Amino acid sequence: MPVPTTANSPSPPPSSQPPGGSARGAAVGSSATPGPYATPVPHLRPPRHRAHPRARRWWTVQALLTLSGPMLLTALALAALSLLFFPSALGWLGPLLLGVLVLPALAYLLAMPALRIRVHAWELGEHTVYAAGGWYWQRHRITPLARVQTVDTVRGPLQRRFGLATVVVTTASTAGDVRIAGLALADAEELAQRIGAAAGLETGDAA
Amino acid sequence: MSGGTSTAAPVRSAAPETGQPWRSTHGRTVLAYTTWLAGPLASVLAATVLKGGRVAPGTWIALGAAAVGCVVATAFGLARWATTRYRTTDSAFELRSGVFTRRRRSIPLGRIRSVDVTANPAHRLLGLAVLRVAAAGHAGSGGSDEGGVRLEALPRAEAVRLRAQLLGGNGAVGGGRAGSPGSSGQAGGAAGAAAEYAPLLAGHDLRRLRYAPLTFWVVGGVLAAAGSAWRALDGMGVNPLHTAAAHWIARQLGAGTPWLTVPAAVAVLLAAGCAGAVALGLENWWGLRVEWTDEGALSVRRGLLTTRSVTVAAGRLHGAVLHEPLLQRAAGAASVRAVAGGLGNRDENRKRSPLLPAADRTEAERVRDGVLRGGPHTGADAGPPGVARLTGHPRIALRRRVVRGLVCAVAPVAAALALLGALLHLPVLLHCAWAYVLVAVPAVWLLARDAYRSLGHALHGRHLLLRSGTFSRDLVALRRESVLSWSFSSTPLSRRAGTVSVTAAVAGGEDGYRLPDMAARDAVPFAHTAAPGILGDFLDHGRGEG
Numbered sequence: 087m088p089v090p091t092t093a094n095s096p097s098p099p100p101s102s103q104p105p106g107g108s109a110r111g112a113a114v115g116s117s118a119t120p121g122p123y124a125t126p127v128p129h130l131r132p133p134r135h136r137a138h139p140r141a142r143r144w145w146t147v148q149a150l151l152t153l154s155g156p157m158l159l160t161a162l163a164l165a166a167l168s169l170l171f172f173p174s175a176l177g178w179l180g181p182l183l184l185g186v187l188v189l190p191a192l193a194y195l196l197a198m199p200a201l202r203i204r205v206h207a208w209e210l211g212e213h214t215v216y217a218a219g220g221w222y223w224q225r226h227r228i229t230p231l232a233r234v235q236t237v238d239t240v241r242g243p244l245q246r247r248f249g250l251a252t253v254v255v256t257t258a259s260t261a262g263d264v265r266i267a268g269l270a271l272a273d274a275e276e277l278a279q280r281i282g283a284a285a286g287l288e289t290g291d292a293a
Numbered sequence: 294m295s296g297g298t299s300t301a302a303p304v305r306s307a308a309p310e311t312g313q314p315w316r317s318t319h320g321r322t323v324l325a326y327t328t329w330l331a332g333p334l335a336s337v338l339a340a341t342v343l344k345g346g347r348v349a350p351g352t353w354i355a356l357g358a359a360a361v362g363c364v365v366a367t368a369f370g371l372a373r374w375a376t377t378r379y380r381t382t383d384s385a386f387e388l389r390s391g392v393f394t395r396r397r398r399s400i401p402l403g404r405i406r407s408v409d410v411t412a413n414p415a416h417r418l419l420g421l422a423v424l425r426v427a428a429a430g431h432a433g434s435g436g437s438d439e440g441g442v443r444l445e446a447l448p449r450a451e452a453v454r455l456r457a458q459l460l461g462g463n464g465a466v467g468g469g470r471a472g473s474p475g476s477s478g479q480a481g482g483a484a485g486a487a488a489e490y491a492p493l494l495a496g497h498d499l500r501r502l503r504y505a506p507l508t509f510w511v512v513g514g515v516l517a518a519a520g521s522a523w524r525a526l527d528g529m530g531v532n533p534l535h536t537a538a539a540h541w542i543a544r545q546l547g548a549g550t551p552w553l554t555v556p557a558a559v560a561v562l563l564a565a566g567c568a569g570a571v572a573l574g575l576e577n578w579w580g581l582r583v584e585w586t587d588e589g590a591l592s593v594r595r596g597l598l599t600t601r602s603v604t605v606a607a608g609r610l611h612g613a614v615l616h617e618p619l620l621q622r623a624a625g626a627a628s629v630r631a632v633a634g635g636l637g638n639r640d641e642n643r644k645r646s647p648l649l650p651a652a653d654r655t656e657a658e659r660v661r662d663g664v665l666r667g668g669p670h671t672g673a674d675a676g677p678p679g680v681a682r683l684t685g686h687p688r689i690a691l692r693r694r695v696v697r698g699l700v701c702a703v704a705p706v707a708a709a710l711a712l713l714g715a716l717l718h719l720p721v722l723l724h725c726a727w728a729y730v731l732v733a734v735p736a737v738w739l740l741a742r743d744a745y746r747s748l749g750h751a752l753h754g755r756h757l758l759l760r761s762g763t764f765s766r767d768l769v770a771l772r773r774e775s776v777l778s779w780s781f782s783s784t785p786l787s788r789r790a791g792t793v794s795v796t797a798a799v800a801g802g803e804d805g806y807r808l809p810d811m812a813a814r815d816a817v818p819f820a821h822t823a824a825p826g827i828l829g830d831f832l833d834h835g836r837g838e839g
Contacts, residue, residue: 129817130781131833211830222784228827229778229798258634261798261805262778 130226133209133216141206141268144248145199151244157191197221208266208277215255215281217264229264233257234285237278241271253278315378315389321419322374322446326367328415333359336525343531379444381458386426388442398442400428406609406635408456409645410602412449417600421446424455427635441637460590460604494663495583495649495656504651505574507620511566518569578650583660589668591631593648603645609634611775611799612756613648613664615657615768622766627657631664632771634801642802665756665770683749683760689790690810691745698737703730750808750819757823759797759808769806775799776824781816788813795820 149155161183168175201221208217215234218226238254245251251274255264269277337352369392377390385399405428412422427441447455526533533539546554579597586592591610594602612632621627629649636645649660707726714722744763751758757776760768780796787793792810797820799806811819821828 127814127818128821128832128834129814130828130831133831209831214827214830216831220782223782224784225780225782227778227780228831230827233777233800257777257798258800259777259798259804261780261796262800264778 130228133207133218133226135208137203137206137268138250138270138273139203140248140270141250142199142203144245144250144268145202146195147244147248149195149198154191154195157187161187161191202268206266206268208269210277210280210284215264217266219265219267227262227264229255229257229262231281231285233262234281237282237285239274239278251275253281255281313380313382315380318374318377318379318444318446319421319448319451320374321421323367323370324419325413325415325421325446326370327363329363329366330359336528340531343526343536373445377444381455386442386459388444400426400442402459404428405459405606407603407605407633407645408459409604410449410452410456411599412446412601413599416446417598419446420449422449422452422600423447424452426459427637441635456602456604457586457588460586460588460606492585492587492669493582494585495581495660497578497580497582498652501578501650501652502571502574504621504624504626506567506570507624507626507651508570508618509620511563511570514569515562515566574650581649583648583664585668587669591633591664591668593631601645603636605631605633605635607668609801610664610772611801612769612771613661614770614802615661617654617766617768619764619766621651625654626651627654628652629657629661629664632769632775632799632802632806634799636801639803646802661770683751683758684815686745686748686750686810687792687812690748690792691741693787693790693792693810694741694744695738698741699734703733703737706733748808748810750811752819752823757797759806761807761809771797771799771806773824776827779820779824779827780805781820783813797824 164179164183164187165176168179172179198221202219205221205224206219208215210216213232214228214230216226216228218224234255234257236254236256238256239251240254241251249271250267251269251271252265252267253269253274255266257263266274266277333356337356340352372392373390376392376395377388379386379388381387381402385401386405387397387399389395389397405426407427409425409427410422411425416422423446424444425441426444444452444455446452523533546558576597576599578595580600581593581595583591583593586604589607590604591607592602592604594600610631610633614630614632615627616630617627628647628651630646631648633642633646636642648664649657652660707730710722710726710729714720714726740763744761747761747763747766749758749760752773753770755773756770757773758768758770760766776797777800778798780798782794782796783792787810790810791813793813793816794807794809795811795816796805796807798804817828817832821832
């Protein structure tokens with residue numbers, strides 16, 4: 087798995103290099119044309135640089151803190167209460183808790199970080215910045231550097247623990263804003279600086 | 294106060310740079326604050342009448358509090374009036390204001406996006422208007438009014454003159470400085486030279502009101518109005534259940550036969566809703582004028598009691614939306630709104646951007662085309678955009694809509710009814726379940742088919758067209774050079790179906806305009822040809838990962 091160190095190298099690697107593992111988030115336009123009859127139409131290739139591997143642990147902890155943890159705790163508490171006071175109810179409460187709380191919580195905990203680490207990626211082109219993100223809903227967004235208004239590096243308390251940062255690029259339209267999450271701090275700062283320089287801005291750090 | 298002269302008096306003409314003297318807003322502005330008393334006074338009066346002339350001591354206290362509030366507001370307004378000064382120099386609009394913190398703002402004329410002139414009934418009585426200047430750069434999509442400036446309030450003529458002056462420095466025509474009569478005379482000749490161009494896009498027409506009640510809000514609006522009336526009565530200390538009218542209604546409902554009284558009640562509800570919708574349509578759209586100004590800006594004036602006038606510089610106009618909600622579409626009606634930057638945050642934008650109420654579809658299309666064609670300074674290359682044929686979306690989009698409807702609307706309700714019926718041994722619920730399925734499945738199918746038929750996109754001249762939606766179908770026309778960024782979103786399910794949703798971001802309007810379920814292989818070529826220069830860095834032209 088290539089570590090995204092390219093933020094430090096000013097010139098990106100030549101385009102012949104395959105974009106990391108094969109199990110990437112699908113590039114737009116390429117996934118639906120499996121047949122041999124498909125005429126060559128231009129499609130978007132996936133961005134070259136992926137999120138930092140540590141980001142997977144960050145997303146796991148995030149899932150535990152926000153959704154999975156509370157759901158599992160609720161299930162545990164309800165099961166304990168039922169065991170203590172209404173042992174007879176466990177027959178139907180158990181499967182209900184399993185189906186409604188435990189399994190969704192575990193699925194989210196396992197699937198979200200695994201999918202995110204495959205999808206999240208970014209690349210800085212000559213005139214544009216390209217970012218892919220999401221896990222179930224996946225989004226690829228391309229914004230010209232000329233339209234960039236601000237570039238910030240944001241680090242939440244959790245991200246700081248993992249030495250990660252998010253680069254937030256805003257434009258005159260909320261639908262044009264780009265967030266690149268799960269970068270190593272140094273890479274994020276470097277990227278923010280490069281975007282700012284390319285966009286002709288004074289780099290603003292919100293860190 | 295500075296007397297009743299009709300123009301703002303020059304104050305302190307210490308102008309170091311080349312520019313006009315500083316001017317102040319009009320002193321009569323302060324009088325507008327007394328309208329703060331109108332609401333409390335009216336409610337006290339109503340309460341006294343309803344209670345037969347007795348005034349509770351609580352109401353006196355409330356009235357006193359309102360009076361104090363009014364005095365404070367007036368004092369604040371007086372201080373603000375005394376400290377606010379504005380002027381226009383050759384290059385900028387400058388404003389000084391503030392009682393404690395003095396701030397001075399200077400907005401370059403080239404950065405002014407739009408200028409509104411609004412007057413509520415109090416302002417109109419006093420012959421005043423509020424001028425709001427929105428500038429590029431600050432507010433963006435952030436919401437607050439930070440990027441803009443409000444001048445409260447100017448004499449109406451002065452507001453109109455200032456608006457012409459501010460927008461004149463923005464467009465191609467430079468000579469707007471001397472004031473409105475001169476500038477309109479000069480530019481009139483220029484407009485006459487451009488053939489095939491009608492400055493007036495839409496005027497006042499009462500016949501459009503017949504489409505006003507065609508919205509589901511007719512029912513919801515009545516319920517909401519009833520709710521707020523109840524709260525108001527309750528606040529005055531009147532229990533609505535104990536009034537004579539309520540007793541009378543209860544007696545009628547109790548005595549009559551239900552198959553007469555219930556339809557009668559529904560009819561009354563609908564009639565009230567229709568009356569409300571028509572009244573709202575009158576208030577919002579009285580005296581409508583949508584026109585291109587000589588300076589090349591789009592100007593919209595409307596309103597019966599509160600008049601509002603929005604002027605959008607041509608450079609900030611990114612497109613137009615033809616809006617056809619389900620009921621209006623059935624009646625062959627459509628409304629038009631502008632896609633423009635600098636109209637404030639999303640809520641303000643929704644209030645300011647409408648150009649035409651529900652009207653005949655042909656008229657709506659004509660207005661939309663007039664907006665898209667551009668003002669007096671656009672060349673003749675911009676053809677009429679209405680004739681474009683939209684490319685439909687792949688058939689799988691229909692199946693996705695049907696499945697979505699079945700899974701989201703039919704299955705949960707039917708399953709819940711059936712489960713409850715089985716658990717509680719209530720055969721009624723089981724019958725309800727199959728009856729619901731019988732009714733809901735065709736409805737879902739019809740709606741899904743309609744939603745599928747709505748989907749479409751096209752490129753036409755300088756614009757790209759996106760259409761989607763069934764309950765509220767929008768045909769969005771965006772200027773191709775206004776597209777700021779492209780997004781492609783997909784889910785595992787949509788990827789299996791081979792579709793992708795494309796979002797075009799623009800700096801204004803709703804910010805992003807989404808086109809759902811486009812064929813994945815068409816999406817990127819469409820986006821790339823529609824707005825070249827965005828995707829170029831990341832395109833793969835070969836078969837790629839074949």
